[in-house]
Amino acid sequence: MELLDRYLEAVRKQLPWERQDDIIAELRANLEAQLEDRQQEAGHALTDEEARVWVGQLAAPRTMAARYRPQQSLIGPTLFPTYWLVARMVSLWVFIVAVIVNATRLFTEPWSAAAVPGAIFNVGFVVLLNAAGITAVFAAIEYAGLHYPERFPQLAELVGKWDLNDLPKIESVKRGRRRTFGLAVTDVIIHALLLVWVLLLPRFPVLILGPGLFAVNASPYTYAPILVDFYWMIVALNVVQLVWKLVDLRTGAWMGERRLQHFAIKLMGMVPLVIVLRAPGHLWILLKDPAADFAKYGTQLAQINEAIYLGLRMVLAIVVITFVLEVAKWCLESYKQGVVRVH
Amino acid sequence: MTVAENQFENLRLELRRGCLTLAVLGQLKQEHYGYTLRKALAGRGLEIDESTLYPLLRRLEAQGLLTSEWREEEKRNKRFYRLSADGEAILVRLLDEWKAINQAIENIL
Numbered sequence: 001m002e003l004l005d006r007y008l009e010a011v012r013k014q015l016p017w018e019r020q021d022d023i024i025a026e027l028r029a030n031l032e033a034q035l036e037d038r039q040q041e042a043g044h045a046l047t048d049e050e051a052r053v054w055v056g057q058l059a060a061p062r063t064m065a066a067r068y069r070p071q072q073s074l075i076g077p078t079l080f081p082t083y084w085l086v087a088r089m090v091s092l093w094v095f096i097v098a099v100i101v102n103a104t105r106l107f108t109e110p111w112s113a114a115a116v117p118g119a120i121f122n123v124g125f126v127v128l129l130n131a132a133g134i135t136a137v138f139a140a141i142e143y144a145g146l147h148y149p150e151r152f153p154q155l156a157e158l159v160g161k162w163d164l165n166d167l168p169k170i171e172s173v174k175r176g177r178r179r180t181f182g183l184a185v186t187d188v189i190i191h192a193l194l195l196v197w198v199l200l201l202p203r204f205p206v207l208i209l210g211p212g213l214f215a216v217n218a219s220p221y222t223y224a225p226i227l228v229d230f231y232w233m234i235v236a237l238n239v240v241q242l243v244w245k246l247v248d249l250r251t252g253a254w255m256g257e258r259r260l261q262h263f264a265i266k267l268m269g270m271v272p273l274v275i276v277l278r279a280p281g282h283l284w285i286l287l288k289d290p291a292a293d294f295a296k297y298g299t300q301l302a303q304i305n306e307a308i309y310l311g312l313r314m315v316l317a318i319v320v321i322t323f324v325l326e327v328a329k330w331c332l333e334s335y336k337q338g339v340v341r342v343h
Numbered sequence: 344m345t346v347a348e349n350q351f352e353n354l355r356l357e358l359r360r361g362c363l364t365l366a367v368l369g370q371l372k373q374e375h376y377g378y379t380l381r382k383a384l385a386g387r388g389l390e391i392d393e394s395t396l397y398p399l400l401r402r403l404e405a406q407g408l409l410t411s412e413w414r415e416e417e418k419r420n421k422r423f424y425r426l427s428a429d430g431e432a433i434l435v436r437l438l439d440e441w442k443a444i445n446q447a448i449e450n451i452l
Contacts, residue, residue: 025420026377026397026421026422027393027397029376029378029380030376030377030393030397031393032419033376033378033379033392033419033421034381039381058393058394059392059393059394063394064393064394067394067395067398068398068401099355260371332399
């Protein structure tokens with residue numbers, strides 16, 4: 001029965017990954033047996049309406065899943081999944097806004113060495129403060145609903161309410177679960193190899209330039225120190241990504257959609273772009289011997305740097321626009337699937 | 344729900360919680376899977392909803408009071424539970440406690 005499948009998938013989503021299959025298999029066997037009994041009593045297969053009544057009588061998926069988890073003391077097991085959903089959603093948005101604000105500040109204010117760590121600390125602090133605020137609000141809701149039900153009847157009713165329309169569509173569940181463990185491991189291996197390749201570049205630039213290396217060596221141009229900073233930021237970004245993927249493998253998060261990871265990496269990827277765009281004097285390429293070559297190559301050099309400047313601005317604009325569109329699309333999808341729903 | 348009703352509900356749930364464990368342990372002297380256990384308990388007057396009973400079975404098993412095994416029955420894999428040796432010992436002690444409390448309450452009331 002599709003409705004039962006959807007119910008079980010909704011429960012599955014909120015279970016600890018390592019126990020999902022086992023718990024869902026058992027729950028399915030029990031509920032299917034119960035369904036058979038119902039059908040025997042009715043003398044026919046349940047109609048759509050009867051099925052909706054039956055599934056609607058089961059505990060809310062988040063409540064069912066929460067009872068398989070260790071009890072949360074500050075926020076009760078029924079409210080906890082909603083709290084967790086809201087905390088993640090709001091934190092993601094706060095994180096995005098904080099990163100954009102801090103990146104803009106980095107870009108517009110005078111450059112200093114402490115600016116980047118300061119901005120990172122600021123983002124972390126804002127996200128933490130926001131999470132603490134959400135926790136306090138939910139703890140207050142829990143307390144008020146539990147201790148003053150006559151004064152806050154809506155809060156008291158908050159617990160345990162659910163709607164069949166909130167259940168995920170089966171197709172979307174399948175789409176999110178196509179990734180296999182082998183694919184996740186391959187992804188990590190490829191990423192590790194990519195990191196090795198990036199780390200070898202300073203010693204063996206031929207790995208990126210190929211035969212063009214001879215032309216570069218023979219040219220009067222060299223790169224500015226900001227590109228070295230850019231290189232190390234890319235290395236750091238790749239290390240973060242690799243570690244994150246390894247943690248995902250360890251915790252089982254590789255099975256999920258990893259949207260948060262995807263967005264976070266994209267945002268982090270904007271930081272090196274912003275920093276390299278702020279190169280002093282918009283100079284990314286310099287002359288090896290300015291005194292001797294400026295008269296001959298000065299104009300060409302200015303054109304090259306201008307082209308790089310325009311190119312970097314376009315890349316940053318494309319990255320920001322696609323990022324905003326992806327986040328908007330995700331929010332829309334989540335809303336349509338009823339994932340973003342707070343009772 | 345008024346304060347009094349809420350208070351009663353909380354106390355009722357608290358009272359029921361311990362009883363459910365005792366009832367489940369008692370019923371699982373005989374092997375059952377989740378749904379037949381629920382029916383057996385309901386048949387004896389103790390209704391328990393799915394979201395309470397099935398997670399409870401997992402917790403009792405994790406505590407070593409139950410053992411379980413997956414087995415096929417009527418072309419469907421089901422997880423069957425039964426009281427473990429530790430569970431039997433605990434059940435005997437809990438029943439003694441239950442009887443003593445019951446007797447004391449009778450005496451008080």
